[in-house]
Amino acid sequence: AQKVTQAQTEISVVEKEDVTLDCVYETRDTTYYLFWYKQPPSGELVFLIRRNSFDEQNEISGRYSWNFQKSTSSFNFTITASQVVDSAVYFCANDGGSQGNLIFGKGTKLSVKP
Amino acid sequence: NAGVTQTPKFRVLKTGQSMTLLCAQDMNHEYMYWYRQDPGMGLRLIHYSVGEGTTAKGEVPDGYNVSRLKKQNFLLGLESAAPSQTSVYFCASSSLSRSRQHFGDGTRLSIL
Numbered sequence: 001a002q003k004v005t006q007a008q009t010e011i012s013v014v015e016k017e018d019v020t021l022d023c024v025y026e027t028r029d030t031t032y033y034l035f036w037y038k039q040p041p042s043g044e045l046v047f048l049i050r051r052n053s054f055d056e057q058n059e060i061s062g063r064y065s066w067n068f069q070k071s072t073s074s075f076n077f078t079i080t081a082s083q084v085v086d087s088a089v090y091f092c093a094n095d096g097g098s099q100g101n102l103i104f105g106k107g108t109k110l111s112v113k114p
Numbered sequence: 115n116a117g118v119t120q121t122p123k124f125r126v127l128k129t130g131q132s133m134t135l136l137c138a139q140d141m142n143h144e145y146m147y148w149y150r151q152d153p154g155m156g157l158r159l160i161h162y163s164v165g166e167g168t169t170a171k172g173e174v175p176d177g178y179n180v181s182r183l184k185k186q187n188f189l190l191g192l193e194s195a196a197p198s199q200t201s202v203y204f205c206a207s208s209s210l211s212r213s214r215q216h217f218g219d220g221t222r223l224s225i226l
Binding site: 004009032033035037043047096102104107 | 154
């Protein structure tokens with residue numbers, strides 16, 4: 001069955017610390033996509049990244065980086081030098097198949113304290 | 115560029131009342147989705163549509179109906195609201211299957 005597991009329910013760090021959010025997925029598809037979304041306290045969902053299963057290169061965007069490891073079915077997200085504005089719930093997701101819908105993990109709530 | 119717009123943003127209903135949530139997108143996307151978000155549950159798919167005039171059930175469709183009469187609009191209906199339907203509802207759209215989904219800002223629905 002398609003499934004996304006975010007084992008960390010809540011993480012609290014102090015500003016400027018690095019933090020990694022874990023994501024483990026299960027899929028029976030040979031081609032699939034993985035996503036990360038951010039949900040700040042205001043409630044909207046902000047798209048962060050979409051990654052094709054054939055592209056295992058790590059990605060870096062400013063303070064954000066993603067580590068995709070097919071061998072362990074993981075797609076982890078690291079924030080370097082965290083800031084208070086990074087406080088949010090972060091969701092990992094994969095596409096569920098031909099319907100195109102996303103299968104979401106339960107989210108990790110990140111609190112960055114000054 | 116509005117993207118995906120959900121109406122209303124907040125609503126309080128009494129058990130047994132009916133209502134319709136409207137989702138409108140201006141990106142000419144084929145695919146549209148309705149999700150619900152409950153505490154600690156992530157987002158779960160209610161219904162989806164792969165084009166005008168088509169709809170299909172998702173993971174948690176019971177108690178909801180949908181319609182896609184126009185390509186840009188996707189309506190979610192609650193015929194007889196129940197307290198278990200208290201949730202935040204998100205609409206999303208995408209141009210293709212498996213591409214990035216654009217989300218609306220959500221509708222917070224409380225049923226008393």
